[in-house]
Amino acid sequence: xxxxxxxxxLLEFLRERDVPCPVCGYNLRNLTRSQCPECRKELVLAVGLxxxxxxxxxxxxxxxxxxxxxxxLLLIPLIGEMVLGGGVAPWFIWATDAFGWFSGLAALVxxxxxxxxxxxxxxxxxxxxxxxxxxxxAAFALLMVLIFA
Ligand SMILES: [Zn+2]
Numbered sequence: 001x002x003x004x005x006x007x008x009x010l011l012e013f014l015r016e017r018d019v020p021c022p023v024c025g026y027n028l029r030n031l032t033r034s035q036c037p038e039c040r041k042e043l044v045l046a047v048g049l050x051x052x053x054x055x056x057x058x059x060x061x062x063x064x065x066x067x068x069x070x071x072x073l074l075l076i077p078l079i080g081e082m083v084l085g086g087g088v089a090p091w092f093i094w095a096t097d098a099f100g101w102f103s104g105l106a107a108l109v110x111x112x113x114x115x116x117x118x119x120x121x122x123x124x125x126x127x128x129x130x131x132x133x134x135x136x137x138a139a140f141a142l143l144m145v146l147i148f149a
Contacts, residue, residue: 007034010045056125057117061107063136068104071097092146099139 013019014031021028026038034043074097078089110117110128117125 006045010034010043013045052118053122054118056122056129057110057114059129060117060125060132061110063132064103064107064110067100067136068107071100071104074100090146092143096139096143103136 011031011034014028017029019028020026021036021039021041021043023041024036024039026036028036028043031037031043035041036043074093078093078097080086082088117128120128
């Protein structure tokens, strides 16, 4: 595109439209040349990105990140108790710890593939979040049953 063409598009865009100068905030409505009348900065018309929405992405990785942080913290007393002769914790405590490591790893994999994740439609992202929370709540409920039953 010719430079004069893009200036024409800029001026056309600002005709009858209130847009503040990105530098000084001066209203550029009905601008007549590609320069801010207030701060004298050269102006161009540009394409921006719509603000991406991270809500479902964060909701999906949150339980995994918490489990991933808890897993090594749980492992320390489990091993400590064995070493100090306090006995071996029941299998489902070990299984819970293994689940935590796996869950944290899964969350990191989702973080690694965040761009493909964020490209999915919102309902699909919501489903991922629901699955992530469903798995963790089910695991927690199962653990409670094994501990107290
Ligand atoms: Zn300005």
